[in-house]
Amino acid sequence: MAERGTVTTVVESAAVVTLDPHRREFTTGHVVVQGNQIVAVGAGPAPAYEGARVVDGRGCVVTPGFVNTHQHLYQWVTRGLVPDAGLFRWLTTLYPAWAGIDEESVHVAATGALGQLALTGCTTAFDHHYVFPRDGGDLLGAEIRAAAEVGLRFHPSRGSMDLSEKDGGLPPDSVVQDRDEILLATEAAIDRWHDPSFGSMLQVAVAPCSPFSVTTELLREAAGLARRRGVRLHTHLAETTDESAWCADRFSCTPAEYAESVGWLGPDVWFAHGIHFTDADLKQLASTGTGVAHCPSSNARLGAGIARTADLRAAGVPVGLGVDGAASNEAGSLLEELRHAVLFARARGGPESLTVRAALEMATLEGARLLGRSHEIGSLEPGKLADLALWRLDTLPHAGITDPVAALVLGAPPPLQLLLVNGQPVVENNHLVRVDESAVATQVARTQQALLAKAG
Template identity: 45%
Template sequence: MAGDDIPGGWVALDGGTVAGTGRAGEEPEAARTLTARGALVTPGLVNTHHHIFQNLTRAYAPATGYELFDWLKALYPLWAAVDEEAVEVSTWVGLAELALGGCTTTTDMLYAHPRPRLIDAQIRAARDVGLRFHPARGALDLSEKDGGPAPAQLTESVEEILADSERLVRTYHDPAPGSMLRIALAPSTQAAVTERLMVETARLAERLDVRLHTHLAESLGEEEYCRETYRRRPVEQFEHVGWGSDRAWVAHFIFTEPWERERLGRWGTAVAHCPGSTMMLGAGAASLPALRDAGVTVGLGCDGSASTDHASLWLEARTALTAARERGGAGAATARDILRAATVDAAACLGREDGLGRLAPGAPADVVVWDLDEFAFAGAHTDPVEAWLRCGPVRPRHTLVQGHPLVEDGSLTLPHARTHDMLTTHAHHARRIQGLEDGT
């Protein structure tokens, strides 16, 4: 999205960046061409909030129909069985699924750490798949015995969390333009971690110059916890622990007052809008129009693979369009507004200042070619961007990251045998974790 639509246009890629765009008849010579005839070309979608490991417990029957905290309590014991291989394979499968949905960059908050070096396993998977990856080192340090929601097996000490966070940043974080890998620091939520962890993490992020991420104003339970524990609303506590800045982006931000939205806008703190997940859990969704009116940058996120139960950023974008119109009326948002949230503004959530989310010279070469199916799009002739989001469902013809096709002609370019092995291994771990090893 460099600005204007280009009917019948082209995008040229060179050396991992966009070399240029133009109209039909002006195409430069190319070593290789991928056809976009009859399709819509957009920047790659950017996912600003996810919990990929949860695809190991998708649609888990005993937890369906629960609100957030009861849902978490039903699943926490299962997640205690997650190990390094389960995390690597679940991340691999989740990233491949994201690519098949037109996503080229994703963050991920893995906050359950029953075993060490789980983020390292995620990074191995991301390098193998080839998706641009921003892992947010999640954390829980408040166990049930101390008044938190999580069992002790999933919590760590503040010292362990901070030490591993610094190790990950120093080992993997790449701040350069076009980076394929950046680390953020991400205590899960103020209702599941100590005040000390929030304060110390903010200080560490400042010292290491990395971004901060957490859930904020996601549920009424969180609001009740902050009021009872700190005598403050979640946003007031967020500011108290030193997070109110443009270094942070937060997920959800549903249960808020106008002054709280205005405060985030003033700080430059961005929001990952994930309406599919929060609506599925009965919490509703943030008002995208109200956030934008307050000057808040809003990106889109798939959120939990065991609450949303999918990893399609296209589907999340369509949900965001309908949610915005339900909250603000038919004129509250257009498909272009949502596409911007899924690209330019999502990249801003992740702190990208290298043109990510745009099709402009010098920007990272992340491009999606969307098939406009003859049945789903029959009759849609006046606006291909509106048709892209209102019709469908839509799958990419091609998904390119850093100029490399991850999806070509609708199929993953990863070896078929590798994909089959990963899905088989994933099924084994998912059934083991859910207690279904006997085949029932």
């Protein structure tokens, strides 16, 4: 039920793309929000609501808010470094800098990254945080505080690494933890932060980092913990050919077969990247309801490859979108991922491989499905939470493009007229409402300098 005693917001005279079960679209329509929920969506003028805030949507399109299904917020303060390397060299070069993160730097990084996500249409953000230096302080708390300040719906994860260089993994010893310590900290994070209620602004996932930074025992025990506590599971998988070779050498199987062997397939699991899946892998993912967070910009930036997005979707695998870490996708724009998803899919499989509306669906409904929130967010329907974006399409870069979805996905990034999260404005007139963008930018630059100086 919508919250009572709160302002009604009416978006009027806009093009409306609902993503509802009938995929209704209105050339000129309305969306009505009461409290934190949508109460009406339709064609033509909205009914009159006394005392409502009326937003003039002429020249705009309103869509569901985007859902980011894979990110590393802490990396916002290490952007632009190691610009010309593949994944393994990129990781080993940056780990010394990441080993110096603390509460303050993570809060600054998260504020910057989440602010940029909001400015590019994101209303729900997932973060995969797996670096916990021993003297770092309350890093999850720092990014959760940042999300509340920016105003986004937030799904942080308690990530982990217990396989260091001395064990044959990639991370340095200073950023890995003991398995028992990890499991205790993960359960404590669920106890402290996870809110499973309808409309929740904060839900926690369990997210060991990757096959080459986590032991088999941790993967198995993390899966058991997550399922006992009713939370979701996430990790990197099948991102590079190096990873595939590593799994073949260590376990005599593909990354997906390894994940299956440790209990990491199911509708409560989604993997980041999923570039190098075999046909057999796709069938297994689909049959188990296991999802994939597609990160086209990061995949290209690191030269990891082009994911088989069209094949994944055709097989029935749920596929959402993610920006990945800002150190491998400096733009940090979720809107940009829609365009890149379409372009890379077509570069691989032809002009009909991925439609603009399929890309929008991946950014909204499918992302909500990966996070277990499709009954609450991802479409504009009465009874769903009021997470929506109003995009201005009457400026020079978009004027004359009659299809608003094509304009949004294929055109230049348009101004964001309004972003509502849980019914509350987070962006207005293409600016953040709750945080000072200039101040955050200054803090980000200073924090990167300090972090690099600390790393030597």
